[in-house]
Amino acid sequence: MTDDSPDGSSPHLMGEELLFLKAVSLCHTVQISYDQPDSLLGGDPFSHANGFSSNNMEYYASSPDEKALVEATKRIGVAFTGSSGDTMEIQTFGKSEKYKLLHVLEFDPDRRRMSVILQTPSGGKVLFTKGAESAILPFATIGEIEKTRLHVDEFALKGLRTLVVACRHFSPEEYIDVDKRLTSARTALQQREEKLQEAFAYIERDLQLLGATGVEDKYDNFEHNSE
Numbered sequence: 629m630t631d632d633s634p635d636g637s638s639p640h641l642m643g644e645e646l647l648f649l650k651a652v653s654l655c656h657t658v659q660i661s662y663d664q665p666d667s668l669l670g671g672d673p674f675s676h677a678n679g680f681s682s683n684n685m686e687y688y689a690s691s692p693d694e695k696a697l698v699e700a701t702k703r704i705g706v707a708f709t710g711s712s713g714d715t716m717e718i719q720t721f722g723k724s725e726k727y728k729l730l731h732v733l734e735f736d737p738d739r740r741r742m743s744v745i746l747q748t749p750s751g752g753k754v755l756f757t758k759g760a761e762s763a764i765l766p767f768a769t770i771g772e773i774e775k776t777r778l779h780v781d782e783f784a785l786k787g788l789r790t791l792v793v794a795c796r797h798f799s800p801e802e803y804i805d806v807d808k809r810l811t812s813a814r815t816a817l818q819q820r821e822e823k824l825q826e827a828f829a830y831i832e833r834d835l836q837l838l839g840a841t842g843v844e845d846k847y848d849n850f851e852h853n854s855e
Contacts, residue, residue, distance in 0.1 A: 646720070648838040649706040651793050653718050654727060655744050655756040658689040658698045660710050685709070693789055693843045700841075716746070725749050731810050733828050739763060743832055745798075745806070753803040755796040757832055764792035764835065771837025780840050788842030794835035806831050 663684040687708075689695040698708050707719045714729045728747035735742035741759025748754055757764065761780045765773055776792065783790045798806060809830060813823040 644838060646706070647795065648793060649701045649704060650718065650720070651756040651758070651795055651838055652697050652841065653701040653706050653708045654716055654746060655742065655758050655793070656689065656694045656698055656708075657691075658687050658694055658708060660708070661686045661688060693791070696843045697791075697841055730807070733757075733810075733832065735759075738825070739828060739832070741832065743828075745803075745831075753798040753800075753806075755798070755831065756793070757795070757835065758791045758793045758841075761790060761792050761840075764794050765837070767833045768794055768835045768837040770835070773837055776837055776840050780842075783840065783842030786842065786844075788844050791841045791843075793838045793841065795838055796832075796835050 663686070687695050687698055689698070701707065705721045709717045709719050709724075711717065711729070716727045716729055718725050718727070726749060729744060730747055730753070731745040733743035733745070739759070740763035741757055743755050743757035745753065745755045761777065765777060771794070780790045780792065809827040813820065813827040816823045
């Protein structure tokens with residue numbers, strides 16, 4: 629991993645495996661409900677982090693697959709624990725990490741993927757993306773592409789709904805360019821959708837492949853790529 633990689637480590641996982649779990653736990657539109665009185669009061673929205681317990685936390689999502697995947701990473705040890713404003717928090721084997729959500733590249737049926745661009749706790753800028761095999765693998769330049777393709781085929785043969793997960797780290801100069809392109813496209817008065825698609829295509833490339841997921845009702849499969 630580069631210096632811009634998300635912080636945190638675990639004795640149980642290799643670096644790319646942990647990055648895969650973080651990508652799944654941060655690239656989504658899942659919301660959380662806490663079954664405790666404090667969550668209804670004003671104050672620190674992350675106050676639960678000091679006494680984190682998964683027993684009083686419930687995920688909600690428009691997509692059942694997103695909910696299943698975030699629940700799966702939580703069981704492994706990387707838990708999405710909340711968001712407030714542009715801040716997203718995860719617990720990585722008990723360690724709280726906060727990320728700043730910089731941009732969301734929304735899912736659409738043409739691209740068949742969604743992405744988030746985050747500022748990591750160390751200040752780096754990273755894109756996490758997930759989508760259909762055909763929407764991610766052609767744009768991956770690093771990682772075990774053929775191995776992942778085989779695992780996706782295996783998952784599909786088992787009847788699982790598959791997603792491929794990848795990331796891209798931006799240098800400071802690259803992120804300035806990315807931010808300008810997205811802002812320009814979003815504020816365009818004419819041909820906004822076309823300009824957004826052009827910006828998304830420019831950004832969601834040169835990807836580092838992280839792995840694949842397979843989801844069935846109450847059943848999750850992960851395949852991590854380690855180098």
